[in-house]
Amino acid sequence: MATEPPLRRGNLLPARVLVTAWSLLVLIAVLAWVLTVGQARHMGVEPGTMGMGVPLFLLLWLAMMAAMMLPSVAPVAITWARGIGRRSTGVTRAARMASFVAGYLLVWTTFGLLAYAALAATGDLVHDHPDAGRWIGFTAFLLAGLQQLGPLKNVCLRHCRSPLSQLMRYAGFRHWARDFRVGAHHGLYCVGCCWGLMIVFIPLGVMNIAAMAGVAAVIFAEKLWRLGPVFSTAVGIVFLALAGLAPFHDWLLPGLTPPGAPMPMH
Template sequence: MTLTSQRNIILALLIAGAAVSWAVLIRQQIGMDADMGMEMYSPTMGMTGPLFLAVWIVMMVAMMFPTAAPMILTFHQVQAAKRGRGETFVSTWVFVAGYMVVWSVIGVLAFAGAAGAEKLGAQMGMSGAAAARIGGALLIVAGAYQLSPLKDLCLAKCRTPIGFILTSWRDGRWGAAHMGLQHGAFCLGCCWLLFLALFPLGIMNVAAMAVVTLLIFAEKTFPSGDRIAKVSGVALLLYGATVLVFPQALPTFQPMDAMMMN
């Protein structure tokens, strides 16, 4: 099988995995809108830890596989060349597994933080407006991070697959897994606050997930990706500031009377 055919198969599998995951998320949101009521607007959406983690992993496949495809295909190209020279070949999916471990661990931490926030909010009797303003503050933090030097550093690593290969290559299965972990960490550094912004926007808000996915893809692949990151940062700052003044501008805002009825 030619290298082009192999790359096409891997790309098709990545796209298929993302497409199926998007279909699952859309169906999940429809079911939650119909059945869960106010829980839909809570940080954990009323889910247990294992279910939250399962949904989180599906989200990562849907959102990150398309944006990680250039790096995954570059890794496979190098491995195919090694096999052609008679050297040890490591499956590309070992790299992908290491990549997904990073996002799975973050899912565990995200659930712990969401559950803690829910408990604290219940103990304090927090109003819908106060909760929305905290969400606005998170949006401001996410926007500020988009403008930070650390964001620039991580984005540069994600935008140059060949550069990552040249500076971070490791042989063998454990080396491939380590590279997946390392690239996952760079992607995390590039995108984690954009995912944090999903909590005030609605963790199962498919429209918000789609916007974040397109933004991450544009940042990583378009020639003007660094400028796109800056523009999105300014937009998040302005939107967060608007929510601080007008909390009802947040899609997850619940007025006190609606909260009491639920």
């Protein structure tokens, strides 16, 4: 059964409110991009965590997630606000949407702890054994490709593209912190959908702005484009092809090349 993007006609909220909500989320995403790009210019692309401790890494990871994820999660957040709009003032509705986004980003920040551990482990391994980077890259691309083509991806992507039935179930949550919990639940689905896309930052580099932009575009297309599921499958096939090339082409692995090591020509 075909899925459809979550935001459709027949809005319960006035157009002015929807435009304001979209504008606010886009503004936050733009500011997050500015922060991330500015920091990346000073750090470059290196293996591992680049000397960052957990607090600083999580702060930058949060900015990355806001930059990459908010454009695609905005329709879901606004859809949730539409459902509660009849019983909410404009101020209350904005606070509830902020709570939804906070819960969503908290889940991705928690996932950042796993990303930090993976980057720290692979960074230490590459510094001790530079040739291991090729096989780490192979493994990362392979896992990403298999995840894109696997059943968990399909289940979670289906939810992200058509969340209305799940949002109706969330309406039964008790009122306390309900919007925060809804955002966190949706964030868990999003992690299940996109964790494979995140592990490609191990070979490509966690502060690789080009890679960030590419992954953000993939996420946006998967969730909102009419042909998103087909596109998701194509991306998985590309990752599998990159897995086959990674052991033989170091230029595919800027995030696994130690500082000072010669980088082969493209």
